[in-house]
Every structure is written in structure tokens, then in C-alpha cells.
Amino acid sequence: MTARLLVIQHEQDAPAAWLGEWWQALGLDVDVVRGDLGEPVPARMTDHDGLVVLGGAMGACDDAVAPWLAPTRSLIADAVAHGIPTLGVCLGHQLAAVALGGSIERNPSGRTVGLVTVRLTDAGATDPLLAGLGGQPAVHYNDDVVLEAPPGSTVLATLPDGRVQALRFGPSAWGVQFHPETSPEVFGDWLRWDSPDGLSTDQESLLDTVTAAREALQAAWQPLAERYATLVGARARVDVSPVTS
Secondary structure (H helix, E strand, O other): OOOEEEEEEOOOOOOOHHHHHHHHHOOOEEEEEEHHHOOOOOOOOOOOOEEEEOOOOOOOOOOOOOOOHHHHHHHHHHHHHOOOOEEEEOHHHHHHHHHOOOEEEEOOOOOEEEEEEOOEOHHHHOOOOOOOOOOOEEEEEEOEEEEEOOOOOEEEEEOOOOOEEEEEEEOOEEEEOOEOOOOHHHHHHHHHHHOOOOOOHHHHHHHHHHHHOHHHHHHHHHHHHHHHHHHHHHHHOOOOOOOOO
16 A cells, blocks of 8 residues: 655645655655645545645635635644644645644744744754754745744744744644745746846845755755655555665
8 A cells, every 4th residue: 555645735836846756756645736726625634644735925814815725724624633644834834823723924024035044942853853953954935924823732943033933733743934845946936936027136146045055955854754754654554765776
């Protein structure tokens, strides 16, 4: 039996990217649902062993412009309630926070774009998904942040301004404000989407910095992908082992 992973993608330019490649290399079946293309979000996690919700430019409560967000929040709540390994990335992290009783708002400190170091809390230092990853560079591209964590959740990492950078929502559910999946190519697409008339000098510098960090980013976040895949495999009762060459 093969472990099956459900990925909710919100827009063309925000794919699973590196995470999807790593999970497929580990032998997971990765099924992608595109809410923006009208594909229905399942009501419950009956056919998959793990749930990943990716990022997007919309806000976590922008149901009027993105009507699939409401069923996505419900699906996250269902997955967490049933102990299904769950990972929210950026918007996905914010959707999970809202679905479980927290709140999100525009970050009073302003937009965060580019590389930001992951700053683990004491709880994060022993977390099964993030342990050992403190001090690693991570791509950020967000306006909103979690201002109030859901009841019972644990802050695993914080941004320089003290806002939440990563949360554990339950024994097998996480949200990260950063983008472990994002390659320099995807990051460049986001910058160009924001500035269709051409990148500014500052944006070019941001892209150069992320491009130079390619190997460091891959080395930092492939272990997270492998750890999450192991949890999904355990749920499906199959062995998931890193591919070695």
C-alpha cells in the first residue's frame, strides 16, 4: 500500500515545488486539489493519509474571492481532530490557525519578504518536525501573520518582531509562516507577479539573495519533508525512507 497525500493548492504560481518533488521521490502519492480552478475540496479526510495546505496571495478569510477557503478550513479541522498528519504553509498555516480558533491580521510590523532565519522556541527545539532546524534560512512572502494562536497550540518559532513563525496545533499538525517548498524560480515568479512592469533594485537584490541560498535552503528543508513523510507513512502503515544515491 502506498501512502497518499492530499495537497490543497490555491493558485498557479504557488505549487508544492520542492516539497512535492521530495515527497514523490520518497514514494508518496501526491494528489493536488486546485480550489482556484473549481476543483472541490473534500469534506473529510477519508481517502488520504496526510494533508498539506499551501500558500496564496489571498487572506485566510477572503471567502468572497476564494470560496474554497471555507471548506479548506473545515477540512483542516477534520484532519486535526482525527490525528491525520497536517502541514499548513504560509496561507495554509493561517487557515489552520483560524479553523482551530485563533486569529490572523496584517502584521503591524509590515510585510515580510525574503530570507528570514528560523528562531525556534524551547518547544520547537524538541519538536519532531522542526528540531535541529533552528538558525536555518527560510523564504518568507507574507503580509498577514497569526496574532492569536489557537487554544492548546504551541509556538515553535518566532519572527524577529516576536510574531508567530511556526505552530504545532496538535500531536501531528503544524503550521509554518515560511515557505520550505519555495525555489528561487518560484520566489522570482512572486516578485514579478507583484511588479509586472519590472523588478526594482531592491527586488532584484532579494531574488539574488534567495538564488544564492538555493543549496542552503534545500539542505535545511528536505529533512522537514522527510520527517513529515515518515509521519504520513506511519499513518498508512508503510515504510517511507529517504532515497540515497
